[in-house]
Amino acid sequence: MSINSKLELIKIILEMIRAPSYYLDEVRRFIYQKGVLDFGKMTSLPKSVRQTLKTRAGPVLSLTKIGETKSDQAQKILFVTRDGQRLETVRMLFKSKSGDHESLCISSQSGCALGCKFCATGAIGFKKNLTSEEISDQVLYF
Structure with missing residues (x-):
């Protein structure tokens, strides 16, 4: 059986332990x-269910943070995927008279085939397209 997402795995685990179906909604x-x-x-779930999910499903995110640089205007996070590929996500902070806002620059690939001289990501070359879960997990991190 091929499991395509963390939520699919969580659903299977909850079914295996005969948990009520609404636990997945929780x-x-x-x-x-x-x-x-x-x-x-996730305190609305029984402690035994939380422990089972932690043990059997592993971390909620499919990415692991391995580095970070920060300034007043940006926060850059270096992640590694489960298969060992690196990617960067940047949160940019904008301040103006009309109000402050944030913007996320998320990666859809590990590496880049363009090889622009000014870009560190391009220097490593193209490694892979990220899965939808790896892309959405960058947003969830923030």
Whole structure:
């Protein structure tokens, strides 16, 4: 059986332990509405279910943060995928008289085939297209 996403894996685990079907909705709510990325902190679920998810599903995000640089205007995060490929995500902070806002620059690939001289990502060459989960997990991180 091929499992294509973390939510699909969570659903299978919940079915295996015969948990009520609404638990999956609770997990979705914690991740996508509340920004909770740790099964242990999903407190509306029984502790035994939280522990089972943590043990069997692993981390909520498919990416692991391995580096960060920060300034008043930007925060750059270096992630590694489960298959060992690196990518960067940048959160840019804009301040103006009309109000402050943020913008995210998310990656859709690890590496880049263009090889622009000014770009560190291009220097490593193209490695792979990211999965939809790897792309969305960059947004969830922030």
